[in-house]
Amino acid sequence: MYGNDFAPPEDGPGGxxxxxxxxxxxxxxxxxxxxxxxxxxxxxDLEAYFADVIDADQKIEPRDWMPEAYRKTLIRQIAQxxxxxxxxxxxxxxxxxxxxxxKRKAILLAKVQDEAGHGLYLYAAAETLGVRRDELVELxxxxxxKYSSIFNYPTLTWADVGxxxxxxxxxxxxNQVPLCRCSYGPYARAMIRVCKxxxxxxxxxxxxxxxxxxxxxxxxxxxxxxxxxxxxxSLAMFGxxxxxxxxxxxxxxxxxxxxxxxxxxxxxxxxxVQQAEILGLTLPDPDLRWNEERQAYDYTQPDxxxxxxxxxxxGPCNRQRMEHRRRAHAEGAWVREAAAAYAAKRAEQxxxxxxx
Amino acid sequence: MSKEQSPLWEVFVRARRGLSHTHVGSLHAxxxxxxxxxxxxxxxxxxxxxxxxxxxxxxxxxxxxxxxDAFFDPAADKVYRHPTFYQVPDGVAHL
Numbered sequence: 001m002y003g004n005d006f007a008p009p010e011d012g013p014g015g016x017x018x019x020x021x022x023x024x025x026x027x028x029x030x031x032x033x034x035x036x037x038x039x040x041x042x043x044x045d046l047e048a049y050f051a052d053v054i055d056a057d058q059k060i061e062p063r064d065w066m067p068e069a070y071r072k073t074l075i076r077q078i079a080q081x082x083x084x085x086x087x088x089x090x091x092x093x094x095x096x097x098x099x100x101x102x103k104r105k106a107i108l109l110a111k112v113q114d115e116a117g118h119g120l121y122l123y124a125a126a127e128t129l130g131v132r133r134d135e136l137v138e139l140x141x142x143x144x145x146k147y148s149s150i151f152n153y154p155t156l157t158w159a160d161v162g163x164x165x166x167x168x169x170x171x172x173x174x175n176q177v178p179l180c181r182c183s184y185g186p187y188a189r190a191m192i193r194v195c196k197x198x199x200x201x202x203x204x205x206x207x208x209x210x211x212x213x214x215x216x217x218x219x220x221x222x223x224x225x226x227x228x229x230x231x232x233x234s235l236a237m238f239g240x241x242x243x244x245x246x247x248x249x250x251x252x253x254x255x256x257x258x259x260x261x262x263x264x265x266x267x268x269x270x271x272x273v274q275q276a277e278i279l280g281l282t283l284p285d286p287d288l289r290w291n292e293e294r295q296a297y298d299y300t301q302p303d304x305x306x307x308x309x310x311x312x313x314x315g316p317c318n319r320q321r322m323e324h325r326r327r328a329h330a331e332g333a334w335v336r337e338a339a340a341a342y343a344a345k346r347a348e349q350x351x352x353x354x355x356x
Numbered sequence: 357m358s359k360e361q362s363p364l365w366e367v368f369v370r371a372r373r374g375l376s377h378t379h380v381g382s383l384h385a386x387x388x389x390x391x392x393x394x395x396x397x398x399x400x401x402x403x404x405x406x407x408x409x410x411x412x413x414x415x416x417x418x419x420x421x422x423x424x425d426a427f428f429d430p431a432a433d434k435v436y437r438h439p440t441f442y443q444v445p446d447g448v449a450h451l
Contacts, residue, residue: 063418063420110401113397113401114401117397117398117401120383120398121381121398124381124382124383127364127382132361133361133384134361190381197402336362336386339362339385339386339387339390340360340362340386342386342387343362343386343387343390346387347387
């Protein structure tokens, strides 16, 4: 369905990011095949046992012993990731009713449905750590847990749907591909699933932008405007610079995180430059240039003060996103209640039948 | 949210005819029928399966990883259960 006429060759299956997801999946199977390590020996120190499993690149599974801080870090990270997928449905959902053709509408619907699915895979992974999903939903609704700040920006035109797919989903994939090798088994497996599906998202966005950029001058301008607005917020998705990142070192040691924020950001920039050229669009950074010595692009950092403001709740759409989520949850209550009542009635009837 | 959340179900999918059902994840649903429908929407959006099982998570009894060594030890000293244990004289065919 998706031609490769515009996709850069290194992005095809077997190479590039999808190839890395497949490699991570193979590594998961391989680690499983190597796994001879049982639980800790009766006299073994639990911390040492845990470190041993991590060092051997084996996965920690739900019923294994793990340090409380590892469990807490994972719950926080996986939950915020799940919340991001759920809130992330809104900016694009905004365009489902106004997609320019039935085909685009069907694709966008499928994509937004995928985001809901990703949220659910992730909530399920978090639940294996002993937290309940309704607790997590409550933390989101009460604003006590965050979601990715990128979703607090508005989608002003149809081209924004393209820019989100290409840049936002692209940045998400760069962030998430290393998570396929995360030391916690259920999270790694959920991420493999998510990444495979995300690659469709990124390509559909790229295709939208490619079509617009090769359309009328007005369409080209609309595509350029979307890229201008989404570029820096996408760079900010990788989080604060390494020097200011609070959770990084411990997460790296636990093999939850595999690369630093700045490493991933650089990787994303290096990928986007050539993709932008093929689109015929300009990345809004006059200082973007190849650095022969570093073998990477020099680029302007995003405004981290703005990132902090948006994280703290002061982005263009924070309030709207939260209000929408609360309303959707409250208005869906009767469905949950009706389904529960029906299940209870059926269970009751079943009991009577057995008794009779 | 004082309401009890709906029970957790484990989902198993048979990818193709000839393969066994494999665990793919879990979900919440009030009853088995909705669990099946939710599982279809959640785990087979890309034709990943031809058959789904849903099992209440509470109905699963699991061995504990802490006991792994003791629990599975009885199998460790029975190398004679593997065909490679046996020496086959040269020249024997179809064995």
